[in-house]
Amino acid sequence: MNRHDHDPALERLLGPTGPEIGCDECFELLDEYVELELSGVDADARVPGMRAHLDGCPACHGEHESLRALVAADDGAA
Numbered sequence: 001m002n003r004h005d006h007d008p009a010l011e012r013l014l015g016p017t018g019p020e021i022g023c024d025e026c027f028e029l030l031d032e033y034v035e036l037e038l039s040g041v042d043a044d045a046r047v048p049g050m051r052a053h054l055d056g057c058p059a060c061h062g063e064h065e066s067l068r069a070l071v072a073a074d075d076g077a078a
């Protein structure tokens with residue numbers, strides 16, 4: 001028996017269902033994404049792939065949470 005249910009090479013070839021960005025790009029766009037999110041704009045449409053990355057990347061997910069809390073607190077004071 002030699003089962004290969006999970007083939008990383010094949011998965012990379014097929015890619016995710018939607019566009020997904022990498023950690024570098026995520027980090028660069030995070031500020032903008034959070035501001036869009038908080039201003040009520042459709043952030044997912046403006047920054048495609050961000051949501052998918054945040055869902056799949058615990059590091060960026062945490063980064064997003066803390067940045068959003070920070071910016072939200074800032075906006076509240078303004």
Ligand SMILES: [Zn+2]
Pocket residue numbers: 022023026053057059060061
């Ligand atoms: Zn990431």
